[in-house]
Amino acid sequence: MSLKPIQIAVDCMGGDIGLPATVTAAYQFAQQHADTRFLLVGDVAAIEARLRALGCRDSSWYRLVPASEVVAMDDPVEVALRRKKDSSMRVAVQAVKNGEANACVSAGNTGALMAISRYVLKTLDGIDRPAIATSIPNQKGGATTVLDLGANVDCSAEHLLQFAIMGAALVTALYGRDRPSIGLLNIGEEVIKGNEVVKQAAVLLRHSGLNFYGNVEGDDICKGTVDVIVCDGFVGNVVLKSIEGLARMVSSMMHAEFKRNWLSMAAGLVARPVLQRFRGRVDNRRYNGAALLGLKGIVIKSHGSADAYAFGNALQRAREAVYNGLLEGTATAVEQIRRSLSAANVQAVPPDETVSPPSSVPGA
Amino acid sequence: MSLKPIQIAVDCMGGDIGLPATVTAAYQFAQQHADTRFLLVGDVAAIEARLRALGCRDSSWYRLVPASEVVAMDDPVEVALRRKKDSSMRVAVQAVKNGEANACVSAGNTGALMAISRYVLKTLDGIDRPAIATSIPNQKGGATTVLDLGANVDCSAEHLLQFAIMGAALVTALYGRDRPSIGLLNIGEEVIKGNEVVKQAAVLLRHSGLNFYGNVEGDDICKGTVDVIVCDGFVGNVVLKSIEGLARMVSSMMHAEFKRNWLSMAAGLVARPVLQRFRGRVDNRRYNGAALLGLKGIVIKSHGSADAYAFGNALQRAREAVYNGLLEGTATAVEQIRRSLSAANVQAVPPDETVSPPSSVPGA
CATH class of the missing domain: 3.40.718.10 (Isopropylmalate Dehydrogenase)
Incomplete structure (x- = not known):
């Protein structure tokens, strides 16, 4: 069965490990799932460097989306929401809101992710x-x-x-x-x-x-x-x-x-x-x-300490949630x-x- | 240092194991602690049989206190409190109230023990x-x-x-x-x-x-x-x-x-x-x-599944609580x-x- 490819927006900068976990996981996931494409959100140069380090030559599975700021793990919710409007987390959630992505995944600060998701996506009726x-x-x-x-x-x-x-x-x-x-x-x-x-x-x-x-x-x-x-x-x-x-x-x-x-x-x-x-x-x-349930969009929060294997499982959850409605x-x-x-x-x-x-x- | 001996009332019938845990633990405890005496509360004939099985010949460390009823692990609180006024649990708590014991220990139903203790002993000012x-x-x-x-x-x-x-x-x-x-x-x-x-x-x-x-x-x-x-x-x-x-x-x-x-x-x-x-x-x-804290008396609740070793540790807690005021x-x-x-x-x-x-x- 061939499914229409879905898009997952990844907050590449979030989490304790950051790019080595997030970009690696997305790369491996794309190799295993031809039906899944990624918006890789964050510091574009750093993401590209990571992709090169992984030996990735195929660019068909992703699109780079620049974001100039990063929500730190200890940022208060207010800072993440009001001051960092170009954070990788915010841009990834916004991609879901705009219909560019079917889901977003972040390993960043839970409070910030919930506040941003709630503000950007709103709750379901x-x-x-x-x-x-x-x-x-x-x-x-x-x-x-x-x-x-x-x-x-x-x-x-x-x-x-x-x-x-x-x-x-x-x-x-x-x-x-x-x-x-x-x-x-x-x-x-x-x-x-x-x-x-x-x-x-x-x-x-x-x-x-x-x-x-x-x-x-x-x-x-x-x-x-x-x-x-x-x-x-x-x-x-x-x-x-x-x-x-x-x-x-x-x-x-x-x-x-x-x-x-x-x-x-x-x-x-x-x-x-x-x-x-x-x-x-x-x-x-x-x-x-x-x-993160009850929102007009699918948002998956990875554990902050997730490695590439664990982050890949969060991507899997996002994919299942999208395909299974x-x-x-x-x-x-x-x-x-x-x-x-x-x-x-x-x-x-x-x-x-x-x-x-x-x-x-x-x-x- | 010689301390004035204390009395611990033991609900011998409580818990999943009952006498083989409670009486055995009290016997072993008394052998190790000359400063601790026991009121063994429950079915006197059954307690005596258990003491014989343990090879106990010395009766100086305990006094038998009859109680004709047993609070079952699944008895509703109301039944334990209102209908079983001669339960081993109730009689053991009452011994604390009467000043015959310095503390009581039971492996019976937690809700019943709390309700009885609260009713009999009242709360501290x-x-x-x-x-x-x-x-x-x-x-x-x-x-x-x-x-x-x-x-x-x-x-x-x-x-x-x-x-x-x-x-x-x-x-x-x-x-x-x-x-x-x-x-x-x-x-x-x-x-x-x-x-x-x-x-x-x-x-x-x-x-x-x-x-x-x-x-x-x-x-x-x-x-x-x-x-x-x-x-x-x-x-x-x-x-x-x-x-x-x-x-x-x-x-x-x-x-x-x-x-x-x-x-x-x-x-x-x-x-x-x-x-x-x-x-x-x-x-x-x-x-x-x-x-069970905040009562005008010391009541220790043993885990229902406690064996003699575990019940002995509950007795130890009762003893410490008494001696350390x-x-x-x-x-x-x-x-x-x-x-x-x-x-x-x-x-x-x-x-x-x-x-x-x-x-x-x-x-x-």
Whole structure:
């Protein structure tokens, strides 16, 4: 099947590594995917130098787009948005807005990318707030998609419902999963189950027509109980970073133990193939590429520390999202669910399902 | 130094394992600590049978306290509190209330234990809500104490301040750490930094006289950046379970890789001492024993799945808390901090530090 080639705008200057990651990944990706062309955005001379270093002689797969500024990883959002109007990040997002590109990918500062994308592209009809979604490898050998990861704090039940719609559309586009299952992140056995917003969101989700599994807990992320887990951006951000922190600790402690003395180093050599297979299974570079959802355009955020392999996976996500109609899928779902809820006459707090106040402990 | 012996009431029937974990742990603990006596609460005949099986002939270290009911792991809080008034859990907590025991330890249902403890013991003066705190092994070889873990959702800034006071007193009592550092769990680089409650809590903490480090992020738990991390119980619960979920996934995947074929099994044999040392370093049984803080009595919650080794560590926490005056330390700190804040004339939202509303993206 021959598909019409798509264009991906790459912010070549973003991320901790910059050009050696971004341009290398685009070059390799183009060699493997004849259906994908690139707008390489940034310092044109530096990009050309990098392409020469890669031995690239074919210029049919890319177009160079100059941008004179770079958003630094620690630039405040205001600086990125107001002062650096010719940043590689901004120009790449603008290319999506102008219809020159079908998607854009950046490894730059998340806050800046979200603010610029939101300002330039605007949100889809029916979506109040864009959200950030990523996929975390799970025990079933797949990945659990979690959102929001920090674009929104103090979310309402309605926002959580919108995250569910966007997350489901993303999983369908990226992994071809029809009617993905949705879990609502909640707390379990302890005294008080869930806060008010989560309780109300459960009511909306139950009537939405989405494939709502019900409440899930923190350990369901790695268990792979559901395809999509929705939560407030504060919670999602803290959870994601906590998990990353533990993963780094485990990896560095394991490394230290195998380097402790010559005996353990010898054991490490023997166990190497096994350890490498293990690392491959938990390697989150495979799932690099968080999606900025709810915008009138596809924007993929690569991890700042991504190497060429990881950045290539972010490009892959952008390509899948374009070919599988992520935006159209989201828009259709928003409309369908609005109708379902309206038909069921469900509001955030329906009169028949009273929500009890945070329990004081009842008399015994 | 000879200390006056203390009494620990043990809910012998609680937890997934029950007597083989609880009674065994108490027996071993008493053999190592002449300063610690036990009230063994539960089915007296079953406890005696277990003591015989352990070969225990000395009865000087314990007193049997009958209780005719058991709180099941899946009992709703209401059932545990209202219907099972002669449960081993309730009787053990009551022993603390009556002054017969200095602390109680249970591996039973967390929600039930919190509800019963709160009902029977009441909260300390100046503490609005009790909280649950646990210690998570960190990269520095110590542990990070995190609270609340699920007793409270929808916390106010004032509640987070109280958690900080209680957490600091706990770390001082358990680990002898003077003026432990306190971090406020927040989100980082993304668009919006923190919700309103967290921003207000930071103001209170800055003026509290506590050793406030500032905001920390999810990965600081495992990094060991601070001694104590405070957060809403919803967030803490989800984070703890997410971390446990990842730890289980890593462990089971590693196990699977070393069992894959005879070659990897041989490698596993060679690497065994290294892997065991690694497991020892991340073994969270060492830190078993969550503290129910803010009550007029010391209550330690063991993990439900605790074996005798893990339960023994929960007993150790109870002993440390008693000998190091956790309750007095907390009460003194509450009073001191009340005075500091009053002297600084700080309220939750001081007039000079305006809190901006959740940012809409500013015009570029």
